[in-house]
Amino acid sequence: MLNLLKRLFKKDQLILLAAGTCVTLTMIAFFLHQPKFLHLLNLKIYDHYLRQYHQPAATDVPVIIDLDEKSLAELGQWPWPRYRVAMLLKFLTAYGAVGVASDIIYGEPDRTSPTIMQRDVKRELGIDMGFQNLPEDLLDYDKLLAFNLKDGPFILGFDFIRTLDEHSGLASREDCYVRPAKVAVLSPPGAPSPQDVLPQAEGMICPIAPLAKAAPESGFITITPDLDSVYRRVPLLYTCNGEIYASLALATLMQASGQKSIILKMSTLGIESIKFNGIVIPTDARGQMLINYRGGSRTFEYISASDVLNRKLEPGRLAGKIAFIGTSSSGLKDIRATPLDPGFPGVEAHATIVDNILSEQLLSVPDWAPGMEFLGMLAGGLVTTFLLMWARASWIILPLIGMGYAMWYGSVLLYEEQRYFLSPMYSYITLALTFTTLTIIKFWREEAAKRFIHGAFAHYLAPSVISQIMDNPEALSLEGQEKDITIQFSDVRSFTSLSEKLTPTQVTNLLHDYLTPMTRIITEHEGTLDKFIGDAVMAFWNAPLDIENHQEKALRAALAQQDKLIELNEEFLTKYGFTIAVGIGIHSGPVRVGNMGSADLFDYTLIGDNVNLASRLEGLTKYYGQKLVVSQNIVDACGDGFVFRILDRVRVKGKEEPVTIYTAYTPEEAEERKEELTTYNQAHEAYVAQDFAKALELFAKVAELGNERVLCDMYIERCEHLIENPPDCHWDCVFTHKTK
Numbered sequence: 001m002l003n004l005l006k007r008l009f010k011k012d013q014l015i016l017l018a019a020g021t022c023v024t025l026t027m028i029a030f031f032l033h034q035p036k037f038l039h040l041l042n043l044k045i046y047d048h049y050l051r052q053y054h055q056p057a058a059t060d061v062p063v064i065i066d067l068d069e070k071s072l073a074e075l076g077q078w079p080w081p082r083y084r085v086a087m088l089l090k091f092l093t094a095y096g097a098v099g100v101a102s103d104i105i106y107g108e109p110d111r112t113s114p115t116i117m118q119r120d121v122k123r124e125l126g127i128d129m130g131f132q133n134l135p136e137d138l139l140d141y142d143k144l145l146a147f148n149l150k151d152g153p154f155i156l157g158f159d160f161i162r163t164l165d166e167h168s169g170l171a172s173r174e175d176c177y178v179r180p181a182k183v184a185v186l187s188p189p190g191a192p193s194p195q196d197v198l199p200q201a202e203g204m205i206c207p208i209a210p211l212a213k214a215a216p217e218s219g220f221i222t223i224t225p226d227l228d229s230v231y232r233r234v235p236l237l238y239t240c241n242g243e244i245y246a247s248l249a250l251a252t253l254m255q256a257s258g259q260k261s262i263i264l265k266m267s268t269l270g271i272e273s274i275k276f277n278g279i280v281i282p283t284d285a286r287g288q289m290l291i292n293y294r295g296g297s298r299t300f301e302y303i304s305a306s307d308v309l310n311r312k313l314e315p316g317r318l319a320g321k322i323a324f325i326g327t328s329s330s331g332l333k334d335i336r337a338t339p340l341d342p343g344f345p346g347v348e349a350h351a352t353i354v355d356n357i358l359s360e361q362l363l364s365v366p367d368w369a370p371g372m373e374f375l376g377m378l379a380g381g382l383v384t385t386f387l388l389m390w391a392r393a394s395w396i397i398l399p400l401i402g403m404g405y406a407m408w409y410g411s412v413l414l415y416e417e418q419r420y421f422l423s424p425m426y427s428y429i430t431l432a433l434t435f436t437t438l439t440i441i442k443f444w445r446e447e448a449a450k451r452f453i454h455g456a457f458a459h460y461l462a463p464s465v466i467s468q469i470m471d472n473p474e475a476l477s478l479e480g481q482e483k484d485i486t487i488q489f490s491d492v493r494s495f496t497s498l499s500e501k502l503t504p505t506q507v508t509n510l511l512h513d514y515l516t517p518m519t520r521i522i523t524e525h526e527g528t529l530d531k532f533i534g535d536a537v538m539a540f541w542n543a544p545l546d547i548e549n550h551q552e553k554a555l556r557a558a559l560a561q562q563d564k565l566i567e568l569n570e571e572f573l574t575k576y577g578f579t580i581a582v583g584i585g586i587h588s589g590p591v592r593v594g595n596m597g598s599a600d601l602f603d604y605t606l607i608g609d610n611v612n613l614a615s616r617l618e619g620l621t622k623y624y625g626q627k628l629v630v631s632q633n634i635v636d637a638c639g640d641g642f643v644f645r646i647l648d649r650v651r652v653k654g655k656e657e658p659v660t661i662y663t664a665y666t667p668e669e670a671e672e673r674k675e676e677l678t679t680y681n682q683a684h685e686a687y688v689a690q691d692f693a694k695a696l697e698l699f700a701k702v703a704e705l706g707n708e709r710v711l712c713d714m715y716i717e718r719c720e721h722l723i724e725n726p727p728d729c730h731w732d733c734v735f736t737h738k739t740k
Helices: 002-008 011-033 036-053 069-075 082-094 114-125 141-149 209-214 248-257 305-309 346-359 369-390 397-418 425-458 463-471 495-499 504-524 550-576 609-624 632-641 667-672 674-688 692-705 709-724
Strands: 062-066 099-102 154-161 182-186 203-205 217-220 233-235 237-240 243-246 261-267 270-276 279-282 288-290 301-304 322-326 335-338 341-345 481-492 528-533 536-541 582-597 602-607 628-631 643-651 659-665 734-736
Touching: 011 369, 011 425, 036 397, 036 425, 062 305, 062 346, 069 305, 082 099, 082 141, 082 305, 099 248, 141 154, 141 209, 154 209, 154 248, 217 243, 217 248, 243 248, 248 261, 248 270, 248 322, 248 346, 279 346, 301 305, 322 346, 335 346, 341 346, 369 397, 369 425, 397 425, 481 495, 481 504, 481 550, 481 609, 504 528, 504 536, 504 550, 528 602, 536 550, 550 582, 550 628, 550 632, 550 659, 582 609, 582 632, 609 628, 609 643, 609 659, 609 709, 628 632, 632 659, 643 667, 643 674, 659 667, 667 674, 674 692, 674 709, 692 709
Parallel strands: 062 301, 062 322, 099 154, 099 322, 154 217, 182 261, 582 628, 643 734
Antiparallel strands: 154 203, 233 288, 237 243, 261 270, 270 279, 335 341, 481 536, 481 582, 528 536, 582 602, 628 659, 643 659
């Protein structure tokens, strides 16, 4: 497998693939284990959807009978006497309510009842207190309330205790007379029992026995917030001591509709849905329903309890309505945080649930949602990885933005059209984390590549050229290309015979002492070192980056090398007992430059006929007794910045076309040798004009100065030969060299 990947991808791509895969696998681990901080972030995304796309109430069935500040001010503080509660229930049914649910637990006897007061006064004060002309029905307010409960569509609330330690003085289960729900269970093979998956409680806080026995229905008001203390979901069913109980909202709907049972559909993962009166309510595996909040507080109609008791409503005002008795008063502490309102009355949550079920506008996280989120996360990680493997980070920003938008739009569309919540969070995090990680790796690799280039070229290029490459790497081309290049070859004369006088270590030291300053001069003049060939050096200018006036810089480098050699020879004479002479050849012309070699081993170098010619010019330095030989191309390119002396017009070995060769001097050196150069030029002009006798005389005069003995002796020998053997009319002054 690894070998296949190596064949398919480059090393950098394999690194990115490995990094992208690691990021994706890490996110898969987070997805499977759901760490707290990511779970909270996912909840906030859900909250955003709910705030952004919530719809107003779909029905006007639920209303809130509010124990508000007005009611408390007019009728006294809570708790009210139970006879007043009985009156409230009677008036609500008289106004036409088909269901009246109390979000208040009547867990203790009414201590304002005359019989209770009579008992307490006698026990505590020893006084027998009697009541004259008081109807018997008003002696016990709890009995009065119980009498009214059994004749109407009333539902009392109770609460569950998860553990007995949560509540002191908890009534025993035998003291609770709340009715379990009638639940039909549809369970496939392998599905767990409802008691295994539903929220479980160890006890209850119940209405007192007379009220619980009299009430036609009861429902729990237990609801647990998420980790951030926000209420987003509610259990519709709870289990305690083997029995299943319905929530206050569900029990109220059952009472109002006359539907006395519900169907609980199970799956192998837990609860799949709850079916009531033909309406399928999707839940999570524990039977919890997402509350589709319609807005902030007072989304539904609020009616002050005092207005009901004072008979201020028009007849039939609550016909067909379901009334929830609760409070919006902050003093009664039934305020809860929701995604849409941090101060949401708890009673309105029950009204919202009724509205959701009746309108069938129910939010859900479908069973296939985790699988889709997983696939989205996988796609976000792998697609980003492969895009970054093949393209620059800046080029894929738009495709990634498009993919992110598609994820978000698809999720929003499902939410708005189907009311499915499919979170894009893990897909987004995976996409962003993969992009960031791989971009950092690419940046690090590019920086490493820059450091490598800097280190690799530091011994070949001038610092200024390296700086240009670092600042503008796009300008660097290592691919083969045809380009006008100036080539320099230099070689130590008779190095083989000189090295015989030295030990191998001394030879190595000599080469190091010579080559180090020579190559430094090349790079200081913006040249590129190509290679060492024993004691020979090959360098070039105008690659890999364009160098302005590269012919002139190459020539100045050669002259500087000759000057440096004078200093080195003083050291060599002391250290090794001899001096060395170096010949340099320079030529400029089009060549092929780039990475040359095999697929596995290559070198950045030059090839072409002009490279060979530059090498031949270096070889001619010994023949003409010169330190430096340059071609006509160098002379033409360098202009008046140097003084050139023509040496000859020759055909080098391997070439048919003749070339004119020169040596070069700085203007200062030329001024010092002005007489010699003038006489030499006159001699050469006479030679070209075939006045060999005059040329012979002038070359002999130059030779007497002692600076150009080898060159002048060569021309003296030629002139003597041509005087004795005059050339024919086709003579072109070209001398053909048979050797390198």
